[in-house]
Amino acid sequence: MKNKNLHESGRYLYAITDVTEHPVCGDIGINGAAVYTVSQGPVAAVVSDITEKRIRPERKNLVAHHTVVKRMMEEATVLPVAFGAIADSPKAVREILKENRDVFVDQLDRVHGKVEMGLRVVWDVPNIFEYFVNHHPELAVLRDEVMGNQRGPSQADKLELGRLFDRLLAQDRERHTEVVVEVLTPHCADIKRNQPREEREVMHLACLVGRGAQKGFEDGVFAAANLFDSHFAFDFNGPWAPHHFVHVALEV
Template sequence: MDDKNGQYIYAIVDAQHPPAEGLVGLGGVPVRKIVDEGLGAIVSALHRPKVRPERRNLSAHMQVLKRLMADATILPLAFGNVATDDASVRVLLQRNHATLREQLDAVRGKLEMGLRVAWDVANVFDYFVSTRPDLRAARDNLGDVRKASRDQMIALGRFFEEVVNDERDRIYDEVAGILESFGAEVHRNAPRGEREALNLACLVERDRQSDFDRAIGEAASHFDASYTFDITGPWAPSSFVDMTLEV
């Protein structure tokens, strides 16, 4: 095979796991597997020396992972990993064999699910003013905010941020505790915006997804209509593997 422009690597799998029939990757190129010592790297040949993070390429990368994870445990690689040729891929598998095997075993039979909890309110600041007397007092102490100094407004903003982060910590402790009691492993991600109270990645056994759904329902029952719970997935377990590999 002509691999002069490199081999794009999607994931690591057990050697006996074949790519899905007819699966294609970036640029519509067929996906194949390179095997060494019980591990397999899912790759496709590149027609260009560089791969750009364009929408079509990102989508192709994700579609390959989605198809692969439907049948077996995978270790997903981030977008953009390219080896020069087949031999380089085998060297990668050899040098990282112990780490890859350990991580495959750690996520075997498991999927990643996402959970986002958000404040479903018209204005987050006004919501906290109405629910936190200390923030309301700090706001009221300014009097007419139009006449407040810049330093006063900065101080109020910092206090508001502290209040929000304290509440995020409280929500995390409560929700994560419930999910972990149902057998999920929880990874906390940074919130994406002011309205997001919680952003979790959860490692769940394939055959216990219904238990995970019940756990979400149990957690949501502890909160009022000011909160929304949004589940995403299943995904490949990228939040629970460290794919920093020795090359």
């Protein structure tokens, strides 16, 4: 069997950028491959050569993918491409850029000079249900009624208690999120509210922030945190590429 040579390799895509003449970024790509750009008009794709037709989402590959995106975003505006996109050839990459040119240009303009910052707020309590019982009298009353039943709580009683807890949880999340968003809005070009990933999570925000406004954003987070008591923990992170504010759907 003949080994595939360079001409038979595909191009792994990491990101789309408006820097069309960028030097090779070094051998930091998947499988240690050199990273460079393939340009078409006002946009370019950040790529590396790859012989595989598909790439497994193993830790080393994911790390390489995100390392390239992070390195590029330090010097340019980027639209991160979802992990695993492989084009057959440089020509195929240029076709992708040509077909999606207007969409890419619009999105690059939208996030130009900006980065994504994340903010996660959680209830820092040992038992979230007991915390809500202590802060919502109606939940405490229903809990006592359900648990005080001498025959034991019925399935219907448990469901009613659970529905009330879920409703109060959603209401408190919304109310707390509105407070934080109001404080952060002056420091952000856009804010996206993501679905909480666990019961204790109050909010999970993605914030689009100007590169020169990161200090103001951090100050805003501290100002918002001061409006809450010790039962809330604030954690912000970034800067990242603007994953939550762009959509790069490629057919490769």
